[in-house]
Amino acid sequence: MASPKNLHELRRGESGILDRLEVPEEEARRLMEMGFVPGHRVTPAHAAPGGDPRVFRVDGSEVALRRETAVRLILRPANSPVGS
Amino acid sequence: MGDCHGCPAATMTLPPRGANGLRRQMVAIVGPPNSGKSTLFNRLTGLRQKVANFPGVTVEHRMGRVRFEGEREVFVVDLPGVYSLNPRTEDERVTHDVLTGGMKDLPKPDAVLLILDSTNLGRHLVLAAPVLSLGLPTLVILNMADDLGRGGGRIDSAELAMQLGSPVALVSAAKGEGLDKVFQFLEGTTKGAALKQKPLMELPVIQDIPKCRAWASNAGSKAKYHAPAPPLWTRRLDAIFLNRIAGPLVFLLVVIGVFETIFAGAKPIQDWIDHLISSSGGWLQTMLPDNAFRSLLINGVWKGVGSVVQFLPQILFLFLFIGILEDSGYLARAALIADRTMARIGLQGKSFIPLLSAYACAVPAIMATRTIESKRDRIATILIAPFMTCSARLPVYTLIIAAFIAPGFQVAALLGLYLAGFLAAIATAKLLKSTVLRSARSSFVLEMPPYRWPTVRSLALRLVDRSKVFLQRAGTVILAVAVVIWVLGNVPYSHGKPPAIGQSVEARIGHAVEPAIRPLGFNWKIGIGLISSLAAREVIVGTLGTIYGMEGSDEHSKDLQEALRQDLSPGGAAALLIFFAFAMQCMSTIAVVRRETGGWKWPAVQFAYMTAFAYVFAFLANRLVTALA
Numbered sequence: 022m023a024s025p026k027n028l029h030e031l032r033r034g035e036s037g038i039l040d041r042l043e044v045p046e047e048e049a050r051r052l053m054e055m056g057f058v059p060g061h062r063v064t065p066a067h068a069a070p071g072g073d074p075r076v077f078r079v080d081g082s083e084v085a086l087r088r089e090t091a092v093r094l095i096l097r098p099a100n101s102p103v104g105s
Numbered sequence: 106m107g108d109c110h111g112c113p114a115a116t117m118t119l120p121p122r123g124a125n126g127l128r129r130q131m132v133a134i135v136g137p138p139n140s141g142k143s144t145l146f147n148r149l150t151g152l153r154q155k156v157a158n159f160p161g162v163t164v165e166h167r168m169g170r171v172r173f174e175g176e177r178e179v180f181v182v183d184l185p186g187v188y189s190l191n192p193r194t195e196d197e198r199v200t201h202d203v204l205t206g207g208m209k210d211l212p213k214p215d216a217v218l219l220i221l222d223s224t225n226l227g228r229h230l231v232l233a234a235p236v237l238s239l240g241l242p243t244l245v246i247l248n249m250a251d252d253l254g255r256g257g258g259r260i261d262s263a264e265l266a267m268q269l270g271s272p273v274a275l276v277s278a279a280k281g282e283g284l285d286k287v288f289q290f291l292e293g294t295t296k297g298a299a300l301k302q303k304p305l306m307e308l309p310v311i312q313d314i315p316k317c318r319a320w321a322s323n324a325g326s327k328a329k330y331h332a333p334a335p336p337l338w339t340r341r342l343d344a345i346f347l348n349r350i351a352g353p354l355v356f357l358l359v360v361i362g363v364f365e366t367i368f369a370g371a372k373p374i375q376d377w378i379d380h381l382i383s384s385s386g387g388w389l390q391t392m393l394p395d396n397a398f399r400s401l402l403i404n405g406v407w408k409g410v411g412s413v414v415q416f417l418p419q420i421l422f423l424f425l426f427i428g429i430l431e432d433s434g435y436l437a438r439a440a441l442i443a444d445r446t447m448a449r450i451g452l453q454g455k456s457f458i459p460l461l462s463a464y465a466c467a468v469p470a471i472m473a474t475r476t477i478e479s480k481r482d483r484i485a486t487i488l489i490a491p492f493m494t495c496s497a498r499l500p501v502y503t504l505i506i507a508a509f510i511a512p513g514f515q516v517a518a519l520l521g522l523y524l525a526g527f528l529a530a531i532a533t534a535k536l537l538k539s540t541v542l543r544s545a546r547s548s549f550v551l552e553m554p555p556y557r558w559p560t561v562r563s564l565a566l567r568l569v570d571r572s573k574v575f576l577q578r579a580g581t582v583i584l585a586v587a588v589v590i591w592v593l594g595n596v597p598y599s600h601g602k603p604p605a606i607g608q609s610v611e612a613r614i615g616h617a618v619e620p621a622i623r624p625l626g627f628n629w630k631i632g633i634g635l636i637s638s639l640a641a642r643e644v645i646v647g648t649l650g651t652i653y654g655m656e657g658s659d660e661h662s663k664d665l666q667e668a669l670r671q672d673l674s675p676g677g678a679a680a681l682l683i684f685f686a687f688a689m690q691c692m693s694t695i696a697v698v699r700r701e702t703g704g705w706k707w708p709a710v711q712f713a714y715m716t717a718f719a720y721v722f723a724f725l726a727n728r729l730v731t732a733l734a
Contacts, residue, residue: 047193053314054188055550056228060315067347069441074454076347076441076553080318081225081332083553085441087448090550 024099028063028077029091036064037096039079044093056080057094130294131180131212133203135236136220137229138186139554141248143167145220145278146183147566149287156570165475166199167570171288177295182214190235190311195480204239216242216294218287223247223260223275224333224555230321233269235311237304243271244290251277252555256333265328270304279560336555339434343553346438356442359435360461363426367465368496371418378418382411397598401591409587412641413580416466416693417572419496423462423469424571425564430458431476432559437551444549450531451538453479453549456486460530463493467694468579471701472571481542485534487701488711491694492530492687494523497642500660501685504646508666509678518682525686529718578700579693586640586692594637594651606652611636625684625720626677626727638690676731680723687719 025031028039039059042049056079057063066083068075074085086094136142146154150169157166167183184203185196192198199208206213219236221229226247237243247253247260253275266273272290276283306327309320345351386407393399430436436458444454455477463470470490477483502522510518593611595603606612614636615629622632630652638645646660653668673681689695689712698708 050189050191050193050314052550053318054231055552058315058318067343069347069444070349070353071445074441074444074549074551076343080228082228085437085444085549085551085553087444087549 025096027092027096028065028086028094029075029088031063031065031096033065036062037099039063040095040097042094044090048090052090052094055084056082057084063094063096129178129180130215131182132216132218132291132294133214134181134183134218134220135200135204135232136186136246136248137188137222137232139552140186140220140222140229141278142183142186142220144560144563145218145246145248145276145287146181147563148278148281148284149181149291152566152569154566154570156574166203171291173292173295177292179291179295181218181291182211188232189314190232194478196478204236204241214241216244216290218244218246218290220246220248220278222249223253224249224256224258224336226260226330227322227325227332228318230324231314231317233324234308234317234320237269237271238308238311242294244287245269245271245273246287247273247275248278250275250283251280252336253333256336257331258333259329259331260325261329265324265330268304268306268324268327279557279563339555342556343438346435347441352438352442356439359430359439363423363461364464366426367419367422371422371465374418375415378415379411382407382414386411397595397603400595400603401588405588405591406584408591409584409640412587412644413576413583416468416579416641417575419465420469420575421568421572423465423473424568427458427462427469427473428564428567429559432557432563434554434556436476437553440551441553448549450534452485452534453477453482454551456482459486460490460493463490463495466495466497467491467493467691468575468697469571471694471697472574474701481538484702484707485537485542487698488537488707488714489530489533491689491691491711491715492526492533494526494686495642495691497691498522498685500643500646501638502682504649504660504666505669505678505682507661508669509673509675522682522686525683529687533714533718574700578696582692582696583640587644590637590640590644606633624727625680625723626674626731627681628672630672631677631681635684635690638685639692641693642685642690674727674731675734676727676729679730680727683726684719684723687715687722689715 025035025037028037031037039057039061041059042052042057044052058080061080064078066076066078069085074087075091076083076085077091134142134146146167146169149171153172154167154169157168166185169181169183171179171181173179182203184200187194187197187200190197190201190204192201202208203211204214204217217236217239219233221232233245245265247262247265253260260275262273262275272286274283274286274290276287278284306320306324309316311317346355386403389407390399390403393402427436430439439458440454442454443457447453447456456474459470459473459477461470462473467490470493471487474483474486474490477486502519506515506518590611593614594606594609596610597604597608603609611633612629615632618632618636619627619629622635627635630649633652634645634648637648646665649669650659650662650665653665653672669678695708695712698711699705702708
């Protein structure tokens with residue numbers, strides 16, 4: 022199976038490094054203030070019943086995102102060098 | 106009501122001059138959400154605090170005083186929780202404006218208390234960059250020091266102070282530990298002794314969030330910051346509360362529990378207050394000479410006071426629960442669980458608890474919408490909350506259902522009315538969110554704070570605070586309306602006697618509105634009831650009792666039911682039920698909506714919309730039932 026491309030594709034137990042936020046500027050700033058800064062590791066945690074929204078661990082916090090937002094937070098490809 | 110009649114802002118916004126003629130110092134508390142800002146504020150000021158709204162905005166702030174020896178005082182203002190000072194959301198704009206001295210009626214602060222969560226310092230220190238660049242004397246407070254230590258975390262606060270060029274205090278606001286340094290800093294500002302040092306680290310460009318974040322990491326590592334282990338208990342509890350099967354069950358239990366306790370717990374206190382008011386009213390009656398003044402005092406003012414105070418137990422219970430849910434961290438989980446369902450009507454998870462509260466009373470529900478950051482979602486929630494069947498509708502429903510509906514169908518009728526209100530709310534939410542309050546669905550971003558034990562201190566202060574707001578805002582309105590309605594029912598006086606109800610000004614108004622309400626099947630007597638129910642919905646029961654000459658009858662009175670059957674057609678009864686289900690017959694709700702939305706626009710729109718909605722459906726109900734009967 023191909024490596025997850027965005028936060029929504031992350032399964033439990035996986036994690037990935039955030040590469041970029043493909044959302045409007047305003048929303049990107051807000052998400053970055055909540056911890057979603059490119060280069061940070063994101064790990065999925067619990068989800069609401071039905072799987073949406075879902076909680077992600079990032080930068081010492083747990084933040085819930087809806088699916089529409091999660092698919093727009095793009096991860097670094099797994100084989101690229103890790104580091105921030 | 107005047108815009109600022111007796112509102113705390115008028116007395117608290119401008120720190121008055123002290124005994125020595127010098128202006129008192131003002132210190133602002135700034136910090137991200139969930140950093141323990143309010144807990145610290147409560148610790149510093151105790152009961153010497155007031156809530157106020159900034160002019161023209163919905164954001165609330167609290168002002169308090171801290172006293173020191175020798176008549177010296179510092180004013181402390183608690184600002185909304187923010188992650189940055191970019192003025193984008195209303196909260197951020199208010200915080201930015203206050204800190205830069207751009208807020209009308211409020212001087213620029215003399216110093217800042219920046220409070221950050223020490224267990225998540227890397228991310229929280231990001232806010233230090235814009236706050237320190239303001240150049241005001243700042244004390245950096247690292248809160249939750251107990252959690253930091255317990256989780257095996259460390260920080261060299263002296264080193265951090267050197268790096269930032271500002272003093273640093275490691276505290277636990279919830280436990281009251283380490284606060285002497287905060288008090289010392291505040292006392293220092295009264296002497297004008299705010300020392301500024303040159304920071305070792307240069308501040309980053311504050312518009313660049315990744316750069317600020319890197320700067321914060323750098324400052325943290327220079328101060329040998331070591332983050333604590335992740336909160337184990339939070340993860341364990343989330344494994345249950347957010348479990349696919351147990352999660353919704355716990356959620357349901359919490360909802361039912363809250364409801365049960367509000368109704369079962371508040372009811373005896375409510376009955377007791379009711380008894381106390383009526384028996385003390387009776388006692389007053391025997392003590393005073395029989396004249397207009399006595400009647401105004403007892404049937405106007407005292408009854409008005411009674412109907413205000415009666416709501417208080419329910420409101421206190423509701424806020425106790427909301428306080429526990431919020432302070433413990435469960436509220437965020439409940440919002441998460443409810444989000445998908447709420448998204449179907451264009452709202453979000455955070456609207457759920459306020460809407461649930463509205464089943465007790467719309468007033469605290471509307472006050473509870475504060476937790477919704479999205480302004481559009483918040484307004485939409487405020488606008489639909491009064492459709493939920495509040496407890497003040499129940500006496501009206503009980504009376505009319507008992508009078509008109511066969512015993513086998515009474516429960517079904519009551520449930521139908523609950524359902525009607527709920528459906529009206531959903532339809533209205535959909536309408537609003539697809540038109541005037543349209544917003545992108547993806548704007549739901551919610552931080553899950555770690556679970557914490559709520560403290561009695563902060564719960565108690567919150568209850569005091571909320572009851573003050575309720576008594577000031579809703580209470581004064583209910584009381585004023587009760588007095589006006591008494592006057593309308595008791596003038597003109599002739600031969601030193603009040604008029605029979607049919608000759609009063611109120612009856613004239615009833616007759617005047619009769620043509621407008623006749624299509625609904627109502628006569629002028631019901632018209633009087635509708636007008637008087639603006640004070641509070643259940644007042645119509647007592648008014649109808651007076652009109653039919655049965656002073657003091659309640660919704661269970663057989664005579665009153667019989668009198669209604671003589672005077673109202675089945676169609677009219679159905680219309681009356683529907684009218685009460687949908688109309689915004691509640692001055693205190695209107696007053697609170699005005700306060701929370703910062704103007705008359707939304708309460709006016711809401712009142713017009715709900716009245717029109719109620720009128721149309723009451724008309725249809727009357728026609729339908731009359732055709733069937």
